[in-house]
Amino acid sequence: MSVPELVTVSVDGREVQVPKGTGLVETALAAGIEIPVFCYEPRLGPAIGACRMCLVEVEGMPPKPQAACTLTAQDGMVVKTALTSQLARNAQNATLEFILVNHPLDCPVCDKGGECPLQDLTFRFGPGRTRMTFPKRTFDKPIPISPTISLDRERCILCYRCTRFSESVAEDGELVAVNRGAQSMIATFEDEPYRGRFSGNVTELCPVGALLPTTYRFEARPWEIQTVPTVCGLCPVGCNVNVTTREGKVKRVLSRNHPDVDGGWICDKGRFAFGHLGARDRIVDPLRRQRRRGLQPAGWDEAVDEAERLLRAAQGRIVTALSGSETVEQAYGLAKLMRTGLGAHTAVLPEEISDAVDGFRLPLSAIAGAELIVVVGDDPVEERAPIVDLWLRAARRNGAEVVTTGVGGGAKACRQLAGEDDELGRRLRESDRPVLIWSGSGGAGGAHVAACAERLGFGSKPDSGVFYLPLTPNGRGVVEAWSAASDDEGPDPDPIGLLFVSGDEAASDPSVRSLAERADAVIATTMFQGSAVGWADLVLPGTSYLERDGTFVNLEGRLQRLRRAVVPPTPDELAWISQLAGRFGVEVSPYPSVVFGELSERIFGGLPYGEVGERAALRGREPTGELRAPAPAATPKGRGLRLVRYRPLFSGAAVERVPELAFQRPAAEVQLSPQDARRLRIKAGDEVDVRSNGTSRRLRARIDKGLVAGVARIADEHAEELQATVEVARA
């Protein structure tokens, strides 16, 4: 990397040296001087100079105030802010007075009050008194622009941060400014809600109380709240978040910028799904099946006794079904109990996990700087790991080419790419900054795509990268922890004496259900009644990622710290795992820090718990053994289209319990490639029947240019019983 040229700039008489091209706002900050801003936000793209709050005087430029946010540091520049320039001060006072002309005196009832840039800057800058004695412009307020976001147009200062986010970050184009001049206002189309995976970010960007989360309305004041830095546990990205709590309740989730992971954005699932903590069917007491009376609440002592009894009775013929949402410590504790204590080594996870991609490890942010990106696999990236989609969009804006291929046949696509005469493969070989991403199931946990990268020569290119997007938020950490607990192995038990189901995701997995049917007894630990209550013999209450301390490993392989934001209404998993382990002579501490200490010695190089850090670093590349190319998968025979199911972002036990997110659930659609649509004479929006072996579903057609021919993609919850090959016809 070349060292950037340093330039000297004088700000209010103080000289600073900054790299050439540094924004003037940052340059002034380096000199210890604040230039107030509203619209300036570098993450939204080039500055637009909309609000004029940042006016300064620059010597040698036209003798009128300049918008500092649109300028960059040049050598010898002499800048005077409102501190030393009367011109700038007058301009700034006038700007603020104008901004306030139509701003209502809402602060006492505004949720932004106390943490509002407009309030703060009005306090510190500007004339201090108003000459405005006329009636102000009024609007209906607040209007819901979606079930999760409300808009108060009176408070809007038209800084265009929100619309720039919509247009140039999320690129959803749903939130816009209509009309012009003094009549401008922020709007969605007609009465449509602002639907998008990232819409909630505008509530954090808005520098006033115009866009606010409905879920936080009148919930708390800044001086009553506490902030807990943790990570989101709902998908494998592991966005860094701040959780706002008040009186032991989660009130909201905000982003906490980790520039390498999330760039300060979070998705609406991570932001709004916290409502599941208070779900009506949340289990807070253990439940024990009693003859003829079904499941009955039980005390903890009784429950642990019963668990011990069931575990002993199984005589080691135990299968553990993990969710991939356990903390590393929880998984390790459970593994110690099962493997060392009971000799039960068999565990199942909703997906295959491999460390093959670790040899091509890069931070997620590197995607934005890539040159050529190839995404293979069945699932839309934004459904599996939404923030990765934002990085892909950033890459495209930066000039990268993003190719989606291999929908309905990722393994085949990988083989093809790595082949001798594949055009795309050739370009990947030649590129200095190529990135391969596997998004979907069936990727052997990343092994297929890693093998492909190996053969394309990624190994010798430090700026190349491979990402595998797991299904589960901490599947990687769970697998590492499970294998760290013991080196022994044992045969898969048959018949199964006991099935231990850890977590709601495992409990709702159909293959776990069928294991349960074959097991003599089932212990389940779930948060919600709906998940396992019908078929378990003992249910131990589960906790949420917002209620746990510990660590998670995200899709990059980054070890991140989870902090307990609120105390769960029930002892957490590690507490009773530790107790149970004791009964089998195994020592498991109930404290995540102690468990981590032990585990870290084995797999994280002795890293102390305290050093995982608020902004966790990424481990270096880890060479993996020989990588085998995927075996050819059998292509399903028969006419019709191959059904590709995906799990939508807005689904799962937590989302289902948050009414505000219902509008984001996927529509009953089938996605078709343009070729198939044409062949079948189906237009976008047509009602179609999707049939297979006697089942039929009526869905709406959507044409997706990213799909290859021969594939019909349907969200899991709408595909229901459909088989692997389907016929699609207009209804």
Next chain:
Amino acid sequence: MIDEIRRVAEQYPVARSAILPALRIAQERHGGWLPPEAFEEVGEALDLTPAYCKAVASFYDMFHLEPVGRHLVELCTNVSCALVGAQQVLEAFEEELGVRPGETTEDGAVTLRTIECAGGCGWGTVVVVDHRYREPVRAEDVPGIVQELRDAD
């Protein structure tokens, strides 16, 4: 219409640059104004969201978001025209048509609007009738213009 818009878009390096001609085509097709469906159609043709299309249309004065009459009378009230009697011309139109600026006669024949400078400052007052300039127009010319529109209707 979607095909027509796409043909126009082909002349631009990026399709979305064709948004203004596209909106104009849509407006013509929809009887002189842009109902919500029009934004959906333009959006589909250019791969834009309806919200974006509406944002653009609402910025420009020559796009109408409300139904208009079969004829459009637009009158400049900016300074050059104001100096030579735009106000009187406007009042004459109001009188003849029985509507105020921004309104449409009850029979749906004529919409009267005031506009910003139409670029004919040397020949004020400029009145734009169905997209054609009449200049200069005096108050006494107004009954004739209105009669002409009624006859043509």
